[in-house]
Amino acid sequence: SCSKEPATKSGGLINGYDINLETVAVSSGTLSPSFSQRTTGYNVDLAESVTAVTVKPSAADRSSRVTVNGEPVAGGDSSRPIPVAEGKTALADIVVTAPDGVTAKKYSILFYRSGP
Numbered sequence: 001s002c003s004k005e006p007a008t009k010s011g012g013l014i015n016g017y018d019i020n021l022e023t024v025a026v027s028s029g030t031l032s033p034s035f036s037q038r039t040t041g042y043n044v045d046l047a048e049s050v051t052a053v054t055v056k057p058s059a060a061d062r063s064s065r066v067t068v069n070g071e072p073v074a075g076g077d078s079s080r081p082i083p084v085a086e087g088k089t090a091l092a093d094i095v096v097t098a099p100d101g102v103t104a105k106k107y108s109i110l111f112y113r114s115g116p
Contacts, residue, residue, distance in 0.1 A: 010036065011060070017064075019060075019061065019103055019104060019105045021058065021059060021060065021107055022037075024055060024056065024107065026054075027054040029044035032044065040105070042107070044112070045114070050084065052084060056073075059096050069082065087113065087114065088115075089111060089112045090111045091108060093106060
């Protein structure tokens with residue numbers, strides 16, 4: 001059972017599936033650290049004026065299923081707005097699930113909105 005497809009993606013394969021994110025964009029702020037397929041945890045600092053954020057994940061393998069906080073997000077679409085209270089944090093859990101419906105990888109983005 002040797003896969004002919006080389007694991008060229010920096011995030012590698014799990015059970016023969018590429019369940020990495022190709023990219024992820026945030027509606028406000030900047031990912032820290034910068035996005036890498038191998039890095040699954042990020043922080044984003046938000047301005048006090050930002051009341052909600054969206055994330056736009058794109059899976060490397062288009063046949064994968066992507067959810068944000070449990071809700072399906074089609075490839076290239078943005079998630080529903082995630083509210084962030086002043087001086088508080090909000091979490092976006094992005095899960096990429098392979099076509100087998102079992103193999104999955106989770107990326108997490110913690111948003112922090114500054115307070116007065």
